[in-house]
Amino acid sequence: MSILEMKVPSPGESITEVEIATWLVKDGDYVEKDQAIAEVDSDKATLELPAEASGIITLKAEEGDAVAVGQVVCLIDTSAAKPSGTAPVAEAPKAEEKKEEPKATPAVAPAQSATYATGSASPAAKKILEEKNIDAGSVQGTGKDGRVTKEDAINAVPSMGTPTGGPRGTERKKMSMLRRKVAERLVEAKNTTAMLTTFNEVNLTEVNKLRSEYKDAFKAKHGVSLGFMSFFTKAVTRALELFPDVNSMIDGQDQIKFDFADISIAVSGPKGLMVPVVRNAELLSFRGVEAEIKRLATRARDGQITVDEMTGGTFTITNGGVFGSMLSTPIINPPQSGILGMHNIIERPVAVNGQVVIAPMMYIALSYDHRIIDGRESVGFLVAVKEALENPMELLLNNDPKKALEL
Missing domain, CATH: 3.30.559.10 (Chloramphenicol acetyltransferase-like domain)
Incomplete structure (x- = not known):
């Protein structure tokens, strides 16, 4: 086995370290000589790192790592043969088709008439909420079975227009x-x-x-x-x-x-x-x-x-x-x-x-x-x-x- 150590070349005077911005190949890939294998950032420019020889590559640094000029960032096994084309994958045997049994249709419960007992708010509470332009469904009821009472409606505060329920994700990304x-x-x-x-x-x-x-x-x-x-x-x-x-x-x-x-x-x-x-x-x-x-x-x-x-x-x-x-x-x-x-x-x-x-x-x-x-x-x-x-x-x-x- 013949292993070549690839070191970070100096991109210019006064530059002592660079950052691995992107690996353009994966660990274990076969690379050709002069193929671009990575993009590296210095404090002045982004440069491509070409492979110094052909072979199987082993990465020794992660994306985002700061590496010193002269540091080994990958190994290339120059004795490895270039892999031949991938053999066709054998088709998996088809599973025996099974006859599906007819599924039973679930019984539908009869619709229940809306009454004060089954409603979400009392008539008095609904009237108060309508005057306040508040949806009864947005008020947490304190009555039996969560029903909104008159007191709940009186205490309800209308929304001031602040949007709710929208995405509030954040992303942290390291600057180059x-x-x-x-x-x-x-x-x-x-x-x-x-x-x-x-x-x-x-x-x-x-x-x-x-x-x-x-x-x-x-x-x-x-x-x-x-x-x-x-x-x-x-x-x-x-x-x-x-x-x-x-x-x-x-x-x-x-x-x-x-x-x-x-x-x-x-x-x-x-x-x-x-x-x-x-x-x-x-x-x-x-x-x-x-x-x-x-x-x-x-x-x-x-x-x-x-x-x-x-x-x-x-x-x-x-x-x-x-x-x-x-x-x-x-x-x-x-x-x-x-x-x-x-x-x-x-x-x-x-x-x-x-x-x-x-x-x-x-x-x-x-x-x-x-x-x-x-x-x-x-x-x-x-x-x-x-x-x-x-x-x-x-x-x-x-x-x-x-x-x-x-x-």
Whole structure:
């Protein structure tokens, strides 16, 4: 017999333990090499654990167990032969059919006439209960054979409309390691930063015009949609160049500024919130931004995202508008110092050049760490984002949309 010990591989630097989220096989199953046998949660991502060899598997950890990196979680008997197809099950002999004897029909007791003696309440009690709009059947009687007396009816209290008899079950479920880590980081951000949020609104008329005019040609050539995220990402990278304090973070008593923009994009995945990073977004074209966001979002939703793909961002964009959010105060993604919140687009009446027009409007929010970002920088940054989105032809496409969109 040849036994292979499968140990938990390291999913990334600084990660010392993971949690068995789900076993994809059962104890005693035959597994093939590279077959996914488990999903494991780290504090940053959910990853699949592939079998290192073919054979019969013996599980050494339960779902929900926290296991250290390098710990043995299962054994694989590599000398075991792959089981052949299951033999057909022999059909059990049919039992001899027995003739059923006709069953005797039970005698039905004659219906008893309803009288005061057999009723549930006295006539006086019924009258009182009717005035109170109370069902006699809901009152516990103290009279003979449980009958409701006049005194019972007087003392009965009508229901105040509180529903009764409905389900009142509860369920306790352990949070995944990823969800627990997200919770810790959110509390940490609230407790360790001087977080403040400033708001503005954006008229997306010009962005909508560009998307309507070029989206078909863009998708036909590049295979990805021309969405709002590329416009917002390019507007953010431009604003970060103008206000570099927003593209910085605190390390002890030092402020670290970045001359590149690694933009974290918040994505809602099956295991919770994930924030993959678009590296050097300031150097990417519209096509590059859309393609990279699509790639990372797909990997996050399929549970294939890696730790390296979610670390190292310098600024975050989150879009609550896809869920219908009108306004919010997004929480900073530490150790970053700023996060931009997008919201839903609503057609509203606004004043444009002295005229009231209906325009597609979006509220945007910037949450920032006031320890290193002052009001001038935060408000200026948000105004710069607004200006770029309201004048994208000049400020984002350099007055040459076909060249900028690579058409």
